[in-house]
C-alpha cells in the first residue's frame with residue numbers, strides 16, 4: 173500500500189536517514205559502545221535544551237515521564253494548569269497517582285497566563301505545578317517565559333513543563349527559565365518514531381525527589397540521574413531510538429538551532445496563510461498560536477468557514493496526505509495540520525496544493 177504522508181500532530185513523518193539509524197545493529201546497553209553513544213549525544217542534548225544538567229532518555233512515551241513527575245515531586249498538592257485535552261488529562265493522572273490535585277482551568281483555545289497561576293500559588297497550598305507549553309489539542313502555545321518568571325516568587329514550587337510538541341521547534345532555555353522539569357517525546361517535533369522521551373531536571377527537582385518515599389522504580393528521577401552520570405539509563409533502553417536520536421541531533425546541528433526554529437515559524441505561517449486564503453479562522457486566541465501545528469476553527473468558535481472535516485480528510489488522504497480531524501470535544505469543529513519536524517516550505521506547499529484541490533471537491 174502506498175504510504176500516506178503524516179501531517180497529523182504526532183507521530184509525524186520519519187525520514188529515511190533516521191530509519192537507517194534506527195535499524196543499526198544492536199549493542200549492549202551496559203557496554204562501552206552504548207556509553208560512548210550516550211556520552212556523544214549528551215552535550216548536544218544539553219545544547220538543545222540550553223542546560224548544564226544531564227538530559228535523560230526514558231523508554232516510554234511522554235505520559236510515562238508526565239506521570240513520573242507527579243510521583244517524584246508531589247508531596248502536598250499539585251496545581252494542574254488545564255487548557256486542552258492533554259493538560260486536562262494531567263489532573264486525572266495526578267489523581268490516579270493518589271495525589272491531592274487541583275485544576276486551573278481556562279477555556280479551550282485560551283492560553284495559561286501567569287496572573288492566574290500566581291493567584292493559585294499565593295494560597296500556599298501547592299508544592300508542584302504542571303503546565304503544557306504547546307497544547308497540541310487546541311494549537312495554543314502558552315507564554316512560558318511569563319509563567320517561569322513566577323518561579324522567583326515561589327522557589328519551593330516545582331515547575332513541570334511538558335514541551336512534547338514544541339521541543340526542538342522553538343527555543344526553550346531550561347536553565348535560564350529556572351523551571352524544574354522539562355520533557356518531550358520523540359514522535360512530535362523531533363520527527364523520530366514514537367516510544368522514547370527526553371527530559372531534564374533541576375537540582376531542586378532531584379533534591380525533592382530524593383525526599384519522596386513512593387516514587388516507584390521505572391520513572392525514579394534519582395535513578396535516571398545516577399545512571400546518566402555513567403552515560404547509562406536505569407533499565408534497558410530502546411537502543412534503536414538512541415541511534416536515531418544521534419542521527420537526528422547531527423541533522424539539527426547541521427541545520428543550526430536558530431534556522432530550525434525559523435523554519436518552523438515560516439512553515440507554520442504558511443499554513444495560517446493557507447487557512448486565511450480558504451476563508452477559515454484559527455481556533456487559538458490571537459497571539460497564542462502554536463508554531464508547530466495549526467488548529468483551524470471549523471465552527472467551534474464564531475467566524476470563518478466550516479466544512480465537512482471527515483470528507484476533507486478523505487479527499488486529502490486520496491492525494492497522499494493525512495491531516496487530523498480535531499481532538500476530543502473539538503473533533504470536527506476544528507481540524508489540525510502539523511508542520512513539525514523535517515517539513516520545509518517546499519514539502520508544505522505540496523500539502524497545500526492537495527488541500528486546495530480537495531476543497532474544490534467539497
Ligand SMILES: *Cc1c(COP(=O)(O)O)cnc(C)c1O
Pocket residue numbers: 182233234235236258304306307308334335336337357360366
Ligand atoms: C502527544 C502529547 C502528549 C502525549 O504523548 P504520548 O507520547 O502519547 O505519551 C502529551 N502532551 C502533549 C502536549 C502532546 O502533544
